[in-house]
Amino acid sequence: MRKFLSLDLQEMRSELLTKDFVHSSEALGPTEAVFRTKVHGYRRVEDSVFLHILNFEVGQPYRLQMARRGLVCIQITIKGTYNRWIGDTTDLVSSALIQITNTPRSVVDAEAGTKFRGIMIACERQYLLDTYGVNVDSIPPAYRPIFTSDVGMLEALRLPTTSSTISIADQLIACKFPEPLRSLYVKAKSTELICDVVSQINMLPTQGAVRIGASPHKSQAIETAASIYRREIYRPPTIEQLTTRVGLNRNDLTNGFREMFGVTPHHYGLAARMEQAQILLCDGRLSISEIARRVGYEGYSSFAKAYRAHFGRGPHLAKNQSKE
Missing domain, CATH: 2.60.120.10 (Jelly Rolls)
Known part of the structure; x- marks a missing residue:
């Protein structure tokens, strides 16, 4: 209960x-x-x-x-x-x-x-x-x-x-x-x-001249792009693919992400992948190589490098903590 x-x-x-x-x-x-x-x-x-x-x-x-x-x-x-x-x-x-x-x-x-x-x-x-x-x-x-x-x-x-x-x-x-x-x-x-x-x-990036909040259409497009990143962890779209899907050019997309989230689309997508990786590591049931594949990396090596750059420690440490 x-x-x-x-x-x-x-x-x-x-x-x-x-x-x-x-x-x-x-x-x-x-x-x-x-x-x-x-x-x-x-x-x-x-x-x-x-x-x-x-x-x-x-x-x-x-x-x-x-x-x-x-x-x-x-x-x-x-x-x-x-x-x-x-x-x-x-x-x-x-x-x-x-x-x-x-x-x-x-x-x-x-x-x-x-x-x-x-x-x-x-x-x-x-x-x-x-x-x-x-x-x-x-x-x-x-x-x-x-x-x-x-x-x-x-x-x-x-x-x-x-x-x-x-x-x-x-x-x-x-x-x-x-x-x-x-x-x-x-x-x-x-x-x-x-x-x-x-x-x-x-130290968040200084906001540019474009104010995405002034345009409801652009604001909705940025929110849609963010949800795509969160939903398509396994195979994240390229910037070019994302601009086509949400109907914004590259500059509007980048400025919009900086305006709403303080980071570029690339860094937002990376954070979404790392968040999912951390959840799976803490769960403890999958190998690090399998987790790497599930968040869009070809293997352990490239994933471990990205994870260490993002968190400042290797994925094996989070995996070990899940066993404590």
């Missing part, structure tokens, strides 16, 4: 103003059967920032409704996947990308037996802007409401995970220090992680 849970992150932040740590059972009710781990909860980093470490196996399938008004959430999932509902849409959250969102409400579905390893940091939106110097002008206009509005938006900003991101997250998860060293370490590493992510945001 699926366990139904509900969590208001602003209420959690208020609770953490008076204590350093809130166990999940205090906020969600009895959760021992749901989260198989020694400790599962939320830790204060500072008054406007708190941290949730994902390092558990799902004992009972659950549905978690989460409210986050006025907060920006940064999530790095190293291991494990789940479905997330925002409004009437659903997407698969995996370890291939950093997810940054301020959607006011979402619902998570996780299945029994799933092993999670990752980090979620929640930060007051204005505090993130003022303290960490997020360059809003560098963000694709479609995603700026994540950082400029408390109303929130449905879509998450997705960034590729890097070797430094994974390393910092792993260090936070593996921390064994007793107090007060633990709190000091968590604050330092959480701050480092936010800096790493904000640095990526601030």
